[in-house]
Amino acid sequence: MEQPPRPKLFDFHGVSMTKYFTDNWDNVQNFKARPDDILIATYPKAGTTWVSHILDLLYFGQTSPERQTSIPIHERVPFLEINSPSLPTGTDLAEKLPTSPRLIKTHLPVQLVPKSFWEQNCRIVYVARNAKDTAVSYFHFGRMNMLQPEPGDWSSFLHGFMEGKMVFGPWYDHVTGWWEKKQTHSKLLYLFYEDLIKDTGREIDHLCSFLGLSPSAEERETVIGRVQFDSMKKNKMTNYSTVQIMDLKVSPFMRKGKVADWKNHFTVAQSEQFDEDYKKRMKHPMQQFRTEV
Numbered sequence: 001m002e003q004p005p006r007p008k009l010f011d012f013h014g015v016s017m018t019k020y021f022t023d024n025w026d027n028v029q030n031f032k033a034r035p036d037d038i039l040i041a042t043y044p045k046a047g048t049t050w051v052s053h054i055l056d057l058l059y060f061g062q063t064s065p066e067r068q069t070s071i072p073i074h075e076r077v078p079f080l081e082i083n084s085p086s087l088p089t090g091t092d093l094a095e096k097l098p099t100s101p102r103l104i105k106t107h108l109p110v111q112l113v114p115k116s117f118w119e120q121n122c123r124i125v126y127v128a129r130n131a132k133d134t135a136v137s138y139f140h141f142g143r144m145n146m147l148q149p150e151p152g153d154w155s156s157f158l159h160g161f162m163e164g165k166m167v168f169g170p171w172y173d174h175v176t177g178w179w180e181k182k183q184t185h186s187k188l189l190y191l192f193y194e195d196l197i198k199d200t201g202r203e204i205d206h207l208c209s210f211l212g213l214s215p216s217a218e219e220r221e222t223v224i225g226r227v228q229f230d231s232m233k234k235n236k237m238t239n240y241s242t243v244q245i246m247d248l249k250v251s252p253f254m255r256k257g258k259v260a261d262w263k264n265h266f267t268v269a270q271s272e273q274f275d276e277d278y279k280k281r282m283k284h285p286m287q288q289f290r291t292e293v
């Protein structure tokens with residue numbers, strides 16, 4: 001299949017975006033959320049697919065096990081704002097979802113989320129990942145995903161990351177904006193990728209208590225087993241091997257799944273410069289990101 005040309009970034013309501021996330025904007029903004037919809041919100045590369053698979057298994061693993069073996073994760077949990085040349089739009093997929101609740105994914109910064117999610121007081125799970133590992137993961141994602149702008153080399157990509165010239169804008173604003181929203185929207189659970197790595201079972205318990213789910217001990221163990229990195233990497237329904245716009249030979253979607261891979265990418269000078277800039281921008285005392293576990 002001929003690949004679409006790499007998109008260019010442009011300013012969209014103050015956030016860097018590409019046409020693949022803005023061309024369907026009217027339908028995104030007018031999307032009619034339902035009160036039981038669950039929105040999974042993240043900055044790209046924070047563990048969206050991981051949490052999507054966890055929630056899909058928790059809700060539907062027992063009642064519709066065939067879902068997990070026959071429908072790729074991006075169809076089970078549609079990506080609201082996507083409008084890619086080779087796939088149905090995210091809003092179409094979400095509208096056609098037969099499940100209840102509907103699980104819907106977004107990378108939008110909080111201020112761009114369609115208003116019906118707030119009006120309907122939907123539950124939202126936000127997942128955040130430390131900036132350094134996010135930057136590394138996003139860099140490799142840019143190399144393999146034709147819907148992303150050309151990432152360039154690591155050093156120029158990192159520079160762009162620090163400047164917020166990334167699709168969905170600056171990481172710093174994204175994680176902070178959503179954190180602040182949590183103070184007024186009580187139905188928002190803010191999770192960290194690093195906690196999921198450290199103790200997946202405990203974070204699944206947090207999710208269950210937030211969502212009002214009570215899986216049996218056996219179900220819980222089954223979910224934990226099925227969401228391990230190796231298991232999701234092998235699983236065609238979660239490893240994005242069915243998606244043509246990604247070249248898994250360049251870099252697999254399930255790449256490393258670790259905390260602190262940034263140490264294999266940042267030079268000492270890059271790390272120091274990054275930390276210096278980070279301190280100035282991340283003054284919020286509540287946000288405790290860990291770059292190691």
Ligand code: A3P
Pocket residue numbers: 042043044045046047048049050133136137138140227228229230232253254255256257258261
């Ligand atoms: P790496 O590139 O660091 O390996 P998203 O789904 O938001 O795009 O995030 C993708 C990142 O989450 C990738 O990080 C991927 O490997 C990691 N990931 C996905 N599933 C995982 C799992 N079960 N355990 C740990 N990491 C996982």
